[in-house]
Amino acid sequence: MHVIDIDGRGAVEGLKGIRVLDFTWAGAGPLAMALIRMMGAEVVKVESATRPDMARAMARLYGWSTENSLDRSPSFNDLGAEKLSVTLDLRQPKAREIAQRLAARADVICDNMRPGKMETLGLGYEQVSKVNPRVVCCSISATGRLDPGNDLDIPGYAPVFWAEGGGGSVTGWPEGGPSYLRSPVDLNAGTMACVGILAALHARLTTGRGAFIDCSAIETVVAAVGDELMAASLGLPAGGVRGNERLPYAPNDAFPCKGKDQWVAISIHDNTQWRSMCEVLGATELAADMALLSREGRWKRRNELYAPIAALTATWDALTLEEALQARGVPAAQSKSLRTLFGDEALNARGFWKLLKHPLMEDQKVGALAWNLMPPMPEPDRGGALLGEHNAQVLEEWLGIGHAEFEQLKAQNLFV
């Protein structure tokens, strides 16, 4: 990570000095820790060859390929960028003791294990805060902690959170049934967890005390459909699988463009936008239809509008059409694929993409923070750590364990 001094007044070092112990391993937690790291904190991942960050083994777990190396995952290289890696076999008491000593020196501890797991390792908030009252602990799970005696246990990933929180029932086409989102669900939970961590750190500046963030991934989904849930609670029709149909826009849909699976989304609200769209597309018949010069007229005929508009958009390049419509004040966006976005003009202009180095893989383009700060934040330049790459470094810097003692511990097979 390198800092940038733009005007000779010193560089922003962000969260430098904040030490984070990261037991997260699946999606949400690693993203929360990536955000904290990108803001400058030191993040030490605690993992092992038998329980690595899931992103290290993603290709094999999802069945994309037979790649078995835990050090050659592009997903981990991105999510794990600039984090340090310590391998501890937490099944062994001595390794747990080391983890607890590290925890005693941490400002932030984060996990996304099922509720209770950290406590069995002696790493729960109540345990750690006895020796480290300033610690901020964040635990991300499907439901969060429930009442004692409530034995509901929902193990889960994104499709579970999305389903239980109501997201599935408001996404998809009627003919296709409810649909799921993948990465955004997990990583939104991580973003929300980061909100809690930063708020707790902020409060600590005043109180001197830490806090526990018991983040429910399902609740983070509920928050994203809150307006529709409010409507449902009032007994109003709400939600439902309804494709792109949304009041007050008509048309409001994805229209085909030239090429395979190329689309542009267009939303029309008022007559000015409608006329402009018709002019850009050369839709003379639609423009001449006086009944369509009202919101009500377009809404009532929204379904029959799709085909004639689609016939015209199909002759356009999607990006060219997006630009032509936006230039006329019409809400429009190419339905951009992830690969297309690596070359997106707006993202490149703001310096969003960074090139990371990795010892075993080619240079990789990854997204930085979604926000630019002026004066600028430090920028990442190093990819994800090799498994256990920083065992000796972290034990020395955090615990003062020297070379000889480290070798003794290593001989006990604690670092695997």
Place this chain on the structure above:
Amino acid sequence: MNVAASPAAPAATLGTAPTPVAALPMAGTTILELGASTAGQFAGRLLASLGARVIKIEPLGGEPERRGPDMVRDCNGRQRSLAFEYLNAGKQSIAIDLDDGFLAEFILKFSAPDAVILSSPKYAPRVPAAFEGVLAKVGPYGEAHNHGDPPTTPLTRYQAGGDGSLIPPGPEPTLRPTFPGTLVGDCFAGAGAAVSILGTLYMKKTDARLKSEPQPAIDFSQQAHLLMIQKLFLGRVWGEKMELTRANNRYAFGGAVKCKDGFVSMLVLEEHQWKGLCTAMGRKEWLTDPRFATGTTRWENQAVIQAGLEAWCGTRSVADVLAATRALSVPIGHIATLPEVLQKEYLRERGYLQEAESDLGRIVTMGLPFGRDPMWQGAHAVLAPGAGEHTAAILRGLARSDADIELLERLGVVQCM
């Protein structure tokens, strides 16, 4: 008087009093919202829930989003936008002629190192340079866009961020791209914007360079954030030089599966989960079948597994499927309709969902998803303030006399509700 809209009006609680604002983590911080985007408004809602004082500076007559769908009539006969009510609950409102010099004067009254202007690229130029606080500009594309600040909608904002091209997933992309619930993408981005503000506020108190910077400026891009939350798969797209589409952005098997009385959703990744699923389905022979020995071979033979899964679920109720699989640690969920979400006891048990009386009737409110530490248990905000509801009170707090306020109102500079 719209009692329900007051930030002080608490929702029904769990039997314990809500934590006083002064004990919430962002107490003492003031956020001025000026022309904030939808994502910015959700960020403001989160910050208000954390104890910040969030003041919406609205144009006379209120923000146009107050007339956005879906509109509901309250007990006073007033039409209210549910989206606006949700996004702006817990805030205060002052209505000002945004073209009058009084706006700059008002903003400067709140100038302080830990104050924030939450705005959009379009409105940010109205913020005086002398304002000493954080300027957060939250926009669909951030500042660097070739068409400046183009008009957008929930659909176009979502499609611009990449995920729209991936839903709905299916073996053949016969269905065109769509987007999730209306505000989902904006709420995702709003959480990211809240991170940017909280991070900058913290650093402004601890980082030597930022301490001396009078007006640090955040340029937040919703499009960039929607990509940020694709990090699970962006690496694969880059590393394998492949394209992710609706055809291949799906689970090998599982996803949404139909039962007799609804749908379940599942993802099986780890071996013990696969074992649990096979056991629950009574297909133990699959555990030794070489076609399903690894994640890779299961991907190759996904059609067989999916067909078996659909046949098994299709003859059972959601409850039976959940009971059989969860007992064996299979990650599975019920695709709940919104009325079903409202009935989930575990969401109420933690205090996340609460009920309150409001001008719209008895309504469910949402808190913070962070559990029961009192730090996260402030009073649930119920509805948004009326436009200018707090104009007089805020101005009195700035030592303006009632005569001053009356004159400003007669001059058309401010509006009181």
